[in-house]
Amino acid sequence: MHYIDPHIHMVCRTTDDYQRMAYMGCVAVSEPAFWAGFDRACAASFHDYFRQITEFEPKRAAQYGIQHYSWLCINAKEAENVSLSREVISIIPEFLDRPNVLGLGEVGLNKNTRNEAIVLGEHLALAARTNEVVLVHTPHLRDKYKGTRMIIDMIADEPAITPERVIIDHTEEHTVGLALDAGHWAGLTLYPITKCTPARAADIIERFGTDRIWVNSAADWGPSTPDVVPAFIQEMRLRGHPEQLIRKVVYENPIAFFSQCSRWRFTPPDAATTAAKP
Amino acid sequence: MPPIPMDAEAVLDRYFLEMRSKVLDLGAALDRIERADGAERVRQDERMKQLQDGIGILVDGGGDRATRIHMIFADEYEPDWPRPPKDRQ
Numbered sequence: 001m002h003y004i005d006p007h008i009h010m011v012c013r014t015t016d017d018y019q020r021m022a023y024m025g026c027v028a029v030s031e032p033a034f035w036a037g038f039d040r041a042c043a044a045s046f047h048d049y050f051r052q053i054t055e056f057e058p059k060r061a062a063q064y065g066i067q068h069y070s071w072l073c074i075n076a077k078e079a080e081n082v083s084l085s086r087e088v089i090s091i092i093p094e095f096l097d098r099p100n101v102l103g104l105g106e107v108g109l110n111k112n113t114r115n116e117a118i119v120l121g122e123h124l125a126l127a128a129r130t131n132e133v134v135l136v137h138t139p140h141l142r143d144k145y146k147g148t149r150m151i152i153d154m155i156a157d158e159p160a161i162t163p164e165r166v167i168i169d170h171t172e173e174h175t176v177g178l179a180l181d182a183g184h185w186a187g188l189t190l191y192p193i194t195k196c197t198p199a200r201a202a203d204i205i206e207r208f209g210t211d212r213i214w215v216n217s218a219a220d221w222g223p224s225t226p227d228v229v230p231a232f233i234q235e236m237r238l239r240g241h242p243e244q245l246i247r248k249v250v251y252e253n254p255i256a257f258f259s260q261c262s263r264w265r266f267t268p269p270d271a272a273t274t275a276a277k278p
Numbered sequence: 279m280p281p282i283p284m285d286a287e288a289v290l291d292r293y294f295l296e297m298r299s300k301v302l303d304l305g306a307a308l309d310r311i312e313r314a315d316g317a318e319r320v321r322q323d324e325r326m327k328q329l330q331d332g333i334g335i336l337v338d339g340g341g342d343r344a345t346r347i348h349m350i351f352a353d354e355y356e357p358d359w360p361r362p363p364k365d366r367q
Contacts (some may be wrong), residue, residue, distance in 0.1 A: 112353075118362040125364070128340060145352035157361065174348035197292070200344065209279045238292070240283030 001232045001243065002269050003026045003229050003250040006257070007106070007135070007169055007187060007216035010057050010068070011049075017219075017226050022064040027251075027269045030258070031057060031073040032106035032135050037221055039078050043087035046074060050091070054098040067266060069258065070098070071105030071135050077268060079119035089122055102261045103127065105135025106169060109147040112139060120154060128160035133261045135187075138170045140194055148175040152182045165260050170218070172196055175233075176208055185212040185257055190228035198228060198235040205236070210245060214253045304333070 005021065008029050020073075021029075031053050033046075040046060047106050053070040061068035072095055074088040095101060102142040107123040109116045127134050139147035148168065155166055163183030171179055171186045172195065179186040188204060189195045196204070229250055236246045258264045284292070306331075311317055320326060332347045340346070 114360070114362065121362045121364065142351050142353050145349065147356045148353040149357075153357075153359075154361070157364075172348060173344040174352065203344075206280055206282050241280060245280055 001025055001233055001247060002027045002251070003233065004030075004227050004254040005217050005219075005226065006030045006214050006254040007032060007218045008190065009034055009218070009220040009224060010061065011217060012054055012221040015060065015064075018061060018066060021226050022066055022251055024227060026066055026226075026229070028067040028069065028254070028266065029061065030069040030071065030102060030135075030254070032137070033073050033075065034106055034137070034220065035044065035075045035077040039081070040084075043084065043091060046088045047091055050095045051166045054095055054100055057232070065269075069100045071102055072160045073104050073107045073123055073204075074119065075106065076108050076110035076116045076120070076137060076139075077115045080113065081117055082115050085119040086122065089126060089144045092126065092182060095255060095258040096132065097263075098261060099214075099265065101263060102258055103133035103135065106137035107134060108137035109139050109151055110137075110143070112143050112147045112150055117150065117154065120151065124161060128158050133257070134161065134166045136166060136168045138175065139166060140170075144170070144172065145174055151177060152184070155184070155246060156182070167214070167257060169216070170195060173200070175206060176204055176213070180212060185214070185253075188213065188215045189218040190215060190232060191218065192223050192225070198232040201232050202241075204241060205249060209252050210248050210253070212253070212257075213249065214257070215249060 002025050003028055006029070008031060010018070010029060010031050033049065033053065036049070050072055057070070058068040062179055072092050074085045079085045092104070104123055104127045107120055109120060122218065124134070126132070136151055138151060148171070151168065155163070157162055164185070167185035167187050168175070168179035169187035170189045172188075175187045176188070186208075188201045190198055190201055195218070205213065215229055215232050217224060217226050217228045233246055233250060258266070282289070311320055328350050331350045335343050335350070336347050
């Protein structure tokens with residue numbers, strides 16, 4: 001089955017991962033800007049990073065038949081430095097017309113601090129002014145419930161951003177309903193230990209349905225793996241769910257969300273195959 | 279909502295060994311804490327209380343266990359939290 005991993009940090013992954021993902025049926029990825037594992041010294045570092053995810057990664061992915069898209073922001077961990085964050089936000093517009101850019105992300109909160117909220121608010125204001133789609137990171141562990149509710153409050157305070165143009169990512173059992181009830185999309189991140197497992201994601205689909213929801217690996221430089229979306233597909237199949245239902249979650253839903261971005265261009269693999277036939 | 283296509287016995291058959299393994303892991307980890315120096319002190323640790331409350335939910339017979347367990351480990355949300363100033367640009 002063809003699938004899309006709509007949240008993965010390919011700058012951290014090897015080309016072997018691209019190869020394996022292509023073997024497993026991955027046809028597209030989207031890569032939100034995030035924390036590099038250390039705090040960057042200046043806005044120029046982010047300028048280079050944005051070039052990496054808008055110029056280099058699309059080319060690397062294309063070598064394996066994978067279409068690569070990206071999102072731009074300064075992440076919540078580095079948002080504690082408000083002056084640096086403002087410098088980074090000021091350079092984002094220069095990249096917004098690049099063909100693989102889908103919007104702003106992964107903006108959000110990490111420890112639910114005031115500085116993080118200030119910077120999230122300024123990202124949301126930029127998204128409102130430029131009519132960008134937004135991909136939101138929610139905090140980990142004990143901070144998640146409170147942070148998710150704070151984020152939803154802040155989006156509601158920005159009326160120019162309609163709820164369906166925002167995906168609240170890294171939701172789990174206690175937060176997925178908050179995102180969906182507010183009219184947003186919800187992402188389920190499949191991670192060892194700290195987030196959701198393929199089985200729990202299947203449980204959530206069975207309880208909350210298949211509308212406005214996707215699953216992703218968020219694979220990065222930490223304990224994570226890019227094969228979890230296929231693991232979710234297998235889990236759903238072994239439970240007896242129909243192929244069309246699974247395809248909606250892992251393929252059609254990411255396309256539906258991405259399609260809200262005016263720059264979104266996608267070549268379906270089926271179309272490429274059809275076109276190749278005599 | 280897409281209902282789970284398996285009946286309860288099939289679910290138990292499929293997940294029993296995994297569930298057994300996780301219960302054993304939890305028991306062994308609690309034993310490990312008890313065997314280590316300072317076990318008395320750790321019994322008062324808030325995290326031990328959270329674990330006990332979570333284990334309580336597993337056996338209380340109520341539904342929505344995963345959500346309720348999450349909430350044991352979650353910070354409280356205050357609806358009137360102080361919002362940041364709006365767009366400075």
